Amino acid sequence: MKLAKKTSAQPALALGGLLVVATLGCAQSNTASMETKAPAVASSSRAKVMVSPSPVPYQRKVKVSISGSGFAPNQELELLIPIGGVLSDISSIVKPTPKTDAKGTFSTVWILDNEIRGKLMEPTGYTLEIASPDGETLATVPFVLQKVASKKP
């Protein structure tokens, strides 16, 4: 009897799973235009985010400033970007940890090093997503890594 019950529950759950996949499939987009000029600014209805410099030079130990305004005050934020083909929360490797102040603004610095050394990021366009701790997207901004021209003698 237990087996029969388990089997009868499967179709409904499978359909639910398929619907989630379809929703996620529509929502995901990790590339940005390579034509972005500095600085990259993007916004949702209220929140604004800025990445500087933009494009970001594709070289080890490059410092990238990420700042934003128009968020809820005193809110912890997640900074999400694909690294090595996987969406990654960089909020614990940027300094300081991104949290808005009483005016709803934040500013932090990301030093890219191992991401480039380990070839987990390529010189191409990404989207940096600012999210609440429960995963709600609050704003997105293009994040473009651009190869540095080699110096000629």
Add this chain to the structure above:
Amino acid sequence: MRPMMILDKVSIKGLALSVALGLALTALPDGVRTASAFTPKRIKILVGFPPAGGHDLEARVIARHLPKYLRSKPSIIVQNMPGAGGKIMGAYIYNRSKPDGTTTAIFGSSQLQENILGAGVEYDVSNMPIVWAVRSVRVGIVRDFLKAKTAKDLTTIDPSKIAVAGRSKTDSSCVTGSMALTLLGIKNFKKVCAYAGTAVIRGAVERGEASLFEASDPHFLGSGAFVELYKKGKVIQVWQSGQVTDDGKIVRAKTVNKDTPTFQEAYRSVHGKDPSGPLWEAFRMVYNDVHSTLTRTLVLPPNTPGEIVTTMRESIESMYNDPAFVRDWEKVFGQPFADARVPAQEAEKVKTELMKPAPWQDTFKKFVGM
């Protein structure tokens, strides 16, 4: 019962829906077929180290493939939380993460070792269910300038030239390297146990600041940290942890140079007899179980419900059979996945045994000075 009688009892609409759902179910990978209420939208994998290290790469391979084996196809997000050799991340998942399966973490053998030592950690791996584990083989390497090609040679040189490298005095290399030398009867060697990571240790070994390191087999495969130095003859493998067979014997692992003896063999070559005694017992547990069988694990927070643990384990087991996953893992780590995988239940058994208070732990703590 005739087929028409069945049709009489169901509406055509209902039948069509059943057929559609049946087809949808057939299209799902095997691991998704178990009924479970565990349907997260996203799962985080915490990593206690910066991107691009072994823990990080392990998390990313899992994240790339696991979603399709979970019913809700969650987004899997990797979050690097470096600091204090993984202790900050360990404390976070243990004390602050909800036990609902949406937060997991990669734990390394050094984190387990530090838990056994009670080295200022704010987590207890005994209470954290393992859902994934991979093993590796430890390899003791020395610099060529020591002029020691074997363990026996090491016993004949000036011990002050031997400098054991590691990340901290309680990390895997510093502890097992020092234990190995002590078991061989070598005293008064140096320890340099404050390097930031394997890449930095590799540099120190190359410069000659450090002359003995306890590496692992992936360091000699693919683009591993010591491939070049080994090929150039700058570092020499003097022993390996080997692999423990089902009947408890330690044999040479096939992922390491076949001429590299197990530490047991190296010991025999020096002392003319098999190793024994409390220090050997402690070394065997740490070298072969902590750092070999449980090299890297994926754990859940304490008090995670059994149903979630089971669903995660079943999904991961299904992923193991996915050729795309196996290819990806082997491309990243440069070794056969079949040699590295440890079933979660087996890993859990080993962990439970290691965490149980036992005399070897006292010897171990005393040796490390805890």
